[in-house]
Amino acid sequence: MGQLSSVQLFLLDMDGTFYLDATPLPGALDFLDALRSKNVPFAFLTNNSSKGKQDYLKKLAAMNVFVTEKEMLTSGDATLSFLEKENFSKELLLIGTPSLEAQFADAGYLLDSAEPKAVVLGFDTTLTYEKLTRLCNAVRAGLPYIATHPDFNCPVEGGYIPDIGGVITLVKACTGREPDAIIGKPNRFIAEAAASRFGVALPDICMVGDRLYTDIALGRCGVKTALVYTGEATPELYAASDEAATWTFGGIKDMIAEL
Known part of the structure; x- marks a missing residue:
């Protein structure tokens, strides 16, 4: 041990x-x-990819926890590294919060393309039926499909809120597809x-x-x-x-x- x-x-x-x-x-x-x-x-x-790195640094600072950018790694960060390593197109359909959208936009990704070349699913606490429909349509069309992580629940004070895992299951039920890659823990x-x-x-x-x-x-x-x-x-x-x-x-x- x-x-x-x-x-x-x-x-x-x-x-x-x-x-x-x-x-x-x-x-x-x-x-x-x-x-x-x-x-x-x-x-x-x-x-948890619902927030970008800077949001987490600010949240930690409010708790008197001061760390560097090097000491903060999210599944969103790791997904960006994966996309770069695999030479993905910069034209994406990203299902995520405004914070995650800003992180991807800062990295040079075009998120409002009429014809995205791939789809990335994040933990979206602003998920709407319209977003869900666009996601399923893109996955059904056969676009490369990446999810930031697999968690089913996110713990909060007083209990849990639904996480991305439930959406992955819903998309599979509607389209027959699971993500081509899931980046966050427990993946290598x-x-x-x-x-x-x-x-x-x-x-x-x-x-x-x-x-x-x-x-x-x-x-x-x-x-x-x-x-x-x-x-x-x-x-x-x-x-x-x-x-x-x-x-x-x-x-x-x-x-x-x-x-």
């Missing part, structure tokens, strides 16, 4: 792991202080993007998160994983799952003593 102190890069999930809505979870700030005191690199890694592409950014090997990384089928399943790529019970997963769900975390903790605060 190894020791938590051997980890060279911590990837921290956000919703349900580090905070809920706008409130840091107990010990979250202390955990960052402990990493910094030991000069251990970390980065926030979230599948996002782990390799983080490893490359910090110059570390996958086995020296620890993904800290609350979700079995994304955060902990990322361990199949070769990274270590730490499951916390402050979000979606419970000990009962973990016991019944096929995923195996390297470590389990009640919350991020319990990890401090193991550093």
